[in-house]
Amino acid sequence: MQITILGAGGFLGRKLAHRLARQGSVGTNKITGLTLFDLAEPPAPANPPFPVTTLAGNLTSLPAAAIPPGTTTVIHLAAVVSAQAEADYDLGLDVNLHGTLRVIAACRRLTEAGGTPPRVVFTSSVASFSGGQTAVLADDARQIPANSYGAEKAAAELLLADASRRGFLDAVSLRLPTIVVRPGRPNRAASSFLSAILREPLLGLATDLPVPETFAAWLASPRRAVEWLIHAAWMDTAPLGLDRSLNPPGLRATVAEMLTALETVRPGARALVRAAPDPDIAAIVNTWPAAFAPKRATALGFSTHEPLIDLLRAFIADDLPATRAERGLTA
């Protein structure tokens, strides 16, 4: 397999690249090369058993070297995220919609030059749905986005499915849940607090909770998301038919449940989470569905989610030391 990761500099892309370097293969397929592409040149994983190319560039003018001849697999993680796409409509459209069209065009060129249609694993999002706190969305639920990011992702799914039907490429679109716990710093995403209420107390820092503790969300750990991306990269796509989009089996959790798990792994930490109702954030996150019934993805072999407590312990093992160091904090 000759793999490209678009958006390889993000935390999910870096985790995936490291995992591929450690495995050397995907399923029974040996990896023969890896191209890592992002706005800034992404870091290469340590000691890869295959050649790695790192490239800086922009999805608004995708260079041919990002998806070179011989590419079998494209993991397309690059996106302008929800808050930014809402603030800058033109940028969101250019990266999230037109950028994906450029990925389709690049794959089509390889296919029309005689290559096998590359597998494209596309990260769509729970943000392409609405429905709110009471929703439990079935696999055939319509996407009625309440934000530009979600509309662009849903439109891109349609175009990738059509490109698959035409044989330009072979797409699997995963509507990823909100990834928790994100390492690093709080950001301006409306969902930022869902990681912050776990990460910040584990760093010994206070943090604000903008919604009631009864608020529920559809979550996935970084470990689980990486598993799913790898499964999507080598699964048999024949059973997908025309419908290339999947709701992977995430985890529904309330804030109260998250804080209980936090208190279990770090007694006293929960006291660092302060109620600070924010109607603006609540208005956004209240449109997101809190649960899915992901039967199709489960039947297709996507692993079910680990319990909250394991999600927290994995963050402590995988990311807490680096996050602490990055933020100049002592243990």
Added chain:
Amino acid sequence: MQITILGAGGFLGRKLAHRLARQGSVGTNKITGLTLFDLAEPPAPANPPFPVTTLAGNLTSLPAAAIPPGTTTVIHLAAVVSAQAEADYDLGLDVNLHGTLRVIAACRRLTEAGGTPPRVVFTSSVASFSGGQTAVLADDARQIPANSYGAEKAAAELLLADASRRGFLDAVSLRLPTIVVRPGRPNRAASSFLSAILREPLLGLATDLPVPETFAAWLASPRRAVEWLIHAAWMDTAPLGLDRSLNPPGLRATVAEMLTALETVRPGARALVRAAPDPDIAAIVNTWPAAFAPKRATALGFSTHEPLIDLLRAFIADDLPATRAERGLTA
């Protein structure tokens, strides 16, 4: 109202323009001007009680004059149709997806210059769904297109809904059924036979039936489609919320029912329809849903469909003489 019709040279656009000229108003709103845009300069309706501008141009480089300042309403009928979009992927994408993005950009410019967000009535299509002969699609049915035209239309719906949410425009997307009876000549669309089996015998000509008489389709007459476009142009959009797409109340009919109606209005005509099974055409049209349960559009005031026999009589009254003349046939 200052109205633009994009795709005003097509048979639906011409019928709509004539209807607007005859009415002089839409609902209680007086029409103050009409701009007609198509690849070739479209014909102006006779004796309009308002100024009419006719413009030739391409949706791939939409000129500003097509949607001039002061435009309150855009009826967007322009498209590369299904068979052509399947044969020429780039053209279909450029007109059906990027062309609609150009309409959004044009409306946004007017709005950002201080105008009221223009109502955009967009014609999406039953071809954006799959499901086949046994499907009866509810209003919340997902679009899983089996053709590029349908994928482009469904993606455009998402982008128009998002542009509405952002206040750039105020969209209503109608997923039109197969329009029957189309005037004029047979064309290469897979659905062409659904008009031909009625129109050709009424012209005294033999025609082929590529599917069994049990085949069912979701239909609308040109008269009904024009009614719906006008209703969409002035309805209150507040009840639509985030979901700007509607399945209007078409008519499910089998070929056998269509031929029975034909025989009723023109005894003996049915004998001109010859069984000529065509597996290629059957493979395409068998993916289309044959029925919807269009509760939402009905509740929002879209008129229900007239019976088949009235559809046929309307074709004879409205279009048969002109079609006969156009094709050089004598009565």
